[in-house]
Amino acid sequence: MPVYSMTGYASAQHSTAPNSPETDARQAPARRLGLEIRSVNSRFLDLSFRLPDEMRSFEPALRDLLQTKLKRGKVEVRAAVEQTGSGALPEPSVKLLQRLNSVQDSVRAWLPSAVPLSVADVIRLSASEQTPAQDWADAVLPLAEKALKELMQARQREGGRLATMLSGHVTQLRALVQQALPLVPQLVEQQRLRFVERWKEAMALSEGTALPEAAQERALSEATAFAIRIDVAEELTRLNSHLDEIQRLITKGGEIGKRLDFLIQELHREANTMGSKSAALELTRISVDMKVLIEQLREQVQNIE
Known part of the structure; x- marks a missing residue:
C-alpha cells in the first residue's frame, strides 16, 4: 500500500452548451464549471467548501465523496461557474426584468437610500436564472470524482x-x-x-x-x-x-x-x-x-x- 502525503492539488472543468440549439447564444451562452481541491496537513480531516449559491445543495454529496477517500488533512473545495465563448452575454427575460423592477420598488419604498440595480447586477442575476443548479446535477459528482482521483495521485x-x-x-x-x-x-x-x-x-x-x-x-x-x-x-x-x-x-x-x-x-x-x-x-x-x-x-x- 502506498504512503500518502496530506499535501496536494487537483482541478477539473466541465462545460455546458446553450440550453437549446434554437436559442440565441446571447440569451443562453455556454457556461463552464471549474472545481479545485486543495489539501494541506492537519491532525484530522477538516473539509471546507467555497461554492456559488446555485451549487450549495451539492455540498453534502461532495462531503460524503471526500470522506470515502481522505482520512486526514485540511481540504478546501472551490467551485466557480463562468461563461465561455467570445464575450457572449445572457439577455434577461422580460419576466425577470419585471420581477426585478417590482422587488427594487418594494425595497426602495422602505429604504430610499438603497442603490439601484446596475446593468452588471441584472446580467449576473439573469445568468443565474438561465443556468439553474439542476443543470449541473449530472456533472458535479463525476467532476468531483475526477478531481479527487487526481488529488489522490498527487498525494501518492x-x-x-x-x-x-x-x-x-x-x-x-x-x-x-x-x-x-x-x-x-x-x-x-x-x-x-x-x-x-x-x-x-x-x-x-x-x-x-x-x-x-x-x-x-x-x-x-x-x-x-x-x-x-x-x-x-x-x-x-x-x-x-x-x-x-x-x-x-x-x-x-x-x-x-x-x-x-x-x-x-x-x-x-x-x-x-x-x-x-x-x-x-x-x-x-x-x-x-x-x-x-x-x-x-x-x-x-x-x-x-
Missing part, C-alpha cells in the same frame, strides 16, 4: 518522495547507533577505573594509609553504580527497535502518519536521555546529530496521512 506521488526521504534518515540514524555501540563498554570501564583511582587518592590523602578492604569494596560498588548510570546501551537498543518499526510502517504504507508521529517522539526521548547520560564528547556529538535527524524526520512526518 508526494508521499512516495516523503517515504524515500524518511528511509534515508532512518539509515543515517542506524549508522549513528552503530557508531555509539562500541563506545559504550569502553566508556563504562574507563569511568569505573577512573572512579576507583580517585577514591584511592582521596583515601590516601585523608588518612595517609593504604585503602582498607571494606573501603575498597565500597569504592568498587559506587563505581559500578556510576557506570550503570552512564550506560546508554538500553537507549541504543530502544532506538534500534523504534527505527525498525518506522521502516516497517513506511514499507507497509497506508494511514501511518499518527503512528509515525508517536515513534518520532519516542526517538527524541531516547536521544535526549542518551545525551544527558553521556560521559564522553563523542557520545554527546552522536546524540546531537541524532536529534538533528529526528527533527528533520518530525517535519516530514507532519505531512503524511
